[in-house]
Amino acid sequence: MDKSSGLDFINQMFPVEASLSCVESFMQKICDEIRRVDATILAVVSQQGNSGTRAKENLNDAICAAEELSHKIQEIKSKAEQTEAMVQDICSDIKKLDFAKKNITTAVTALSRLTMLVSAVQQLQVMTSKRQYKEAATQLEAINELCNHFKAYMDLPKIMELREKLKNIKQILKFHVFSDFSSLGTGTETEELFLLKKLSDSCLVVDALEPSVREELINNFCSRELTSYEQIYVGAELKTLDEIELIYNQLSCLIRKNQGKWTIFPASWHVPYRLCIQLSRKTRVQVESILVNLKEKSDVEKLLLELKRTLEFERELEMKFGGGGSIGDDIIGGGGNNSQKFNFRGMISSCFEPHLTIYIEKEEMELMQLLEKVVQEETWDIEEELGCHSENSVYLMLLDAHDMKMILLKVPSLARQPEASALLVKTATASYVKLVNHQMKRAEAVLKVIASPIVTVIDTYRALFPEETPMEFQRILVLKGLTKAEQQSILDDFNNHSSRITQLSVAAKTPEAHALPLALTNVAPAVRFKANSEEVLTRAASAATTSFMKLYALTGAAKDRPFRKLFNP
């Protein structure tokens, strides 16, 4: 390439032979150019050498700078760490300061409340010495709240000192309250009115003190009122029923006279109720004493009248002090509790129960008389009917038996019972109805056996009287109007089939025999009272059955054995 290129250059420069004349000057130019180029090459090479040296120096400088930079970075990092540590310290200090502020705030609040408590106790002391009960009550409520705040600091001397002082003030307050109450009733009318207002305020203090103080005050007051009542009214020994009315008049007078005084107390204390309960208990003792000392031949009407008065008195107390509107705002008792707790029913009147025997006996007598009258009337009716319709006698008797049962069931309501005994009669009626039904069922069964044909009389009797004896069966056969020979024939058949049944009957009756004595020994007083009324009804029902049996005999005798004709056409 180079060779070819040089050749071309020469050919280009010297195209013809004539141009060779300038070759010398051209050669000179080329030499000059060569020298210049050599100088340039030399300079460049020299520069390259210098440049290498400088580069090396620069590299060293850069390395030093980098090291210095690295060093500075290390310093900055170190300072950053110091700064961070400082910041941590500051944050820690801030946190401590924050806690300190909270503690100081809590301390200031506690000290402020303590200051308030000290001030409150001082004020209370002044109120106590001046017997300013209303203000003292409000102050006590504030003090109690502030003391609750200091429960955790009870071991501190200052707190202990304050509590001791407060305790003393409370005792003085209590003493003043009880002292003022004891002076009740000793002053003039004007002084009394002022005292009532003062005592009404003192009850607020009592509520602010311990609950035991309230209880003690109420008990003291009730005890004083009862003592006063006994001194004035409970003097001579009472012996007659008439004096029960006197007792109630005295009580009503006492209540009317003192009711204004009783309004001293807050309604929530229920003082009038509690007082009347205790008065009622004392009254019950008095009434019971009168009843116990009564002679046996006492007037039943008068006894019932006094019972009625007693119930009315209890109702009066209940309307005034019982579960009415006056306890509507009671927080402690609910609706159900009110009706159970504030109740005067039976408080006095229940002591009449053991003494109502004469009333029961009187009712029994009247019941017997009514029963005999009804039976006699029925006897005449049946006699007339038998004369007209003798062929249907037994069936008519069944219908009459049903009618009689209806009449017997109406007997309790026939008598005009006093209102006071309505509950008793209602209870007695249930037992009476049960017994009447039982006895009349038996009578109807007897009639059905009498009416049955001879062929089926044994089966009918056995179905209706599974546990009866041959003797009873024979009595029915007699009523049926059979001859002795006919009776004997039927009885022989009856005995042949019923021997096993008789043994079973004897075994079945054994538990009842054991049960009866056990029941009697365990009878409680209340049940014994009930047993008395049941006894009366039992006797009434037995009398009815006996009368009915007499009816059979009367019919047979009057009509010359009509049953024989009825069943032997």
Place this chain on the structure above:
Amino acid sequence: MASVSPLAKFKLVFLGDQSVGKTSIITRFMYDKFDTTYQPTIGIDFLSKTMYLEDRTVRLQLWDTAGQERFRSLIPSYIRDSSVAIVVYDVSNRQTFLNTSKWIEDVHRERGQSNVIIVLVGNKTDLVEKRQVSISEGEDKGKEYGVMFIETSAKENFNIKALFRKIAAALPGVDSYSLATKSDDMVDVNLKTTSNSSQGEQQGGAGGGGGCSC
């Protein structure tokens, strides 16, 4: 070296009937919280907070009083030591509004007619359906007694910051207050029984704890 002026300290006492929201207003301002369960304040409660205003910084001591009637006779000593009285009522309870007259009169009795800032605050504006006191009634009462008036809702965080900015704007400047501040740096808390305990009219003990000096 330039001397550092002392930090201005002001005592604010919160008055008003029970359960109108005194404690709730303070809690919203201090911690931006609202507690839905009501707990009556026992006697007196203390909190402090620093407010950073455009031109200065002030430290507020907040005295939260019990509104229950039983603490009524114990509150005056805290009114006596306060620069600002905030009388709060409940806009849904007319009686609390009517009772603000007594509270304002208590402040005047303890502090005199001048030298005290009183703010009438109608709280619980969130109870729109139950409102019993209108804004105009509150404004009229404010004018009648010559006191500032504002309505708030601690529950909805309405106007709480505005209330305290309003108070801060009304507080005296550093220059006029510096002398008073120095003399009021330390407060003696006296817990001992005074020799005049027989006089019922005298209120025992000093009011308020010392302020934080930091």
